[in-house]
Amino acid sequence: MQRADGRVRGALDDLGVTTGDVDRLCAVAPDDVAPAAHLSFARNVFVPLTTACRYTCTYCTYFDPPGEASLMTREDVREVLETGADAGCTEALFTFGDKPDDRYEAIHARLDAWGHDSIHEYLHEMCELALDVGLLPHSNPGDLQRDEMAMLAEVNASMGVMLETTADVDAHAGPRRKTPEQRLDTIRAAGEVGVPFTTGILVGIGEDWEDRAESLLAIRELNERYGHIQEVLVQPVVGNERWNGPTPDAGTLRRAVAMARVALPEAVSIQVPPNLAPVREVLDCGV
Ligand code: SF4
Structure with missing residues (x-):
């Protein structure tokens, strides 16, 4: 187990995630769950x-x-939204990584020129545009403070951020390190403002089975407190030009999906992204 660091450990203890619960969830196998x-x-x-x-x-x-990142203009966004609406879409999925820091001078200069202090303000305006076009906004803007979450919840049907893992993994290494406690705080903030929320785990980034169980149980406990989790993704890491580590095999994914199904109540959907995973091989595990 990579073990959550001290601050995450404290957050997990506050949520009531126990070693016994982790061990019980780790014992779950695909045969323990029924197909959806x-x-x-x-x-x-x-x-x-x-x-x-x-x-x-x-x-x-x-x-x-920095220097290479794109920022869609209002016109770009409108065109994509209208194309989606014409094709029968009902939801606009706004994605970006996480709030651009000061290195992204060009992005901040453009936002400033467009009259916005932050990417979140701009997102708010684009969500209003989606509503005008007849689409329900769902935004994934990364870690948010409670006031940012409240502001965006006004114009979103639902929102999301991947917890990924509660473990302290090298895959999040670097000077601007994404931390599990920030992710847990973001999911908690969503619960406090009452916005329906999607989250999930990323499988294969250096975590082990206990970490996966611990992550799923943390999501469960937050949902028990706030009742806001609508969907949990079980997403495998896949090879690409930045990742040359292993990709989880189907057996690993099947077991992780089954654990998610057991950990979360029936009202919470379990999703496996069909563009990243062998979905047919996990359909009997509670997806
Ligand atoms: S996975 Fe990490 S680097 Fe990539 S967009 Fe999300 S927060 Fe940013």
Whole structure:
């Protein structure tokens, strides 16, 4: 087990995640769960508002470094939204990495020229645009403070951020390190403002089975407090130009999905991204 560091350990203890619960969840196998009664999918149009991100996760190809990152204009966003609406989409999925830091001078200069102090303000305006076009906004803007969450919740049908793992993994290494306690705080903030929320775990970034169980149980406990988790993703890391580590095999994914199904109540959907995982091989594990 990579073991959560001291601050995360404290947060997990506060949530009531116990060693006994972790051990019981680790004992779950695919045969312990039944296939879901039905499968569903979201008709969403993907809006990558910016490729800037203050973090540098070692498995991620989404972010671009300062000087290379894109920022969609209002016109770009409107065109994508209208194309999606015309194609029958019902949801606008706004993604970016995490709040761009000061290195992204060009991004901040453009936001300033467009009359916004932050990417979150701009996102708010783009969510209003999505509503005008007839789409339900769902935003994934990374870690948020409670006031940022409250501001964005006004214009989002739902929001999300991946917990990924409660473990302290090298994949999040670097001077701008993404931390599990920030992620837990973001999920808690979503609960406090009452916005329906999607989160999940990333499988294969250096965590082990106890870490996966601990992460799923942390999500469960936050949902028990706030009742705001609508969906939990079980997402495998995949090889790319920044990640040359192993990709979890189907057996690993099947077991992780089964654990998620057991950890979360039936009202919470378990999702495996069909573009990143062998979905057919996990359909009987509670997806
Ligand atoms: S926070 Fe997200 S977008 Fe940013 S580097 Fe990490 S995985 Fe990529």
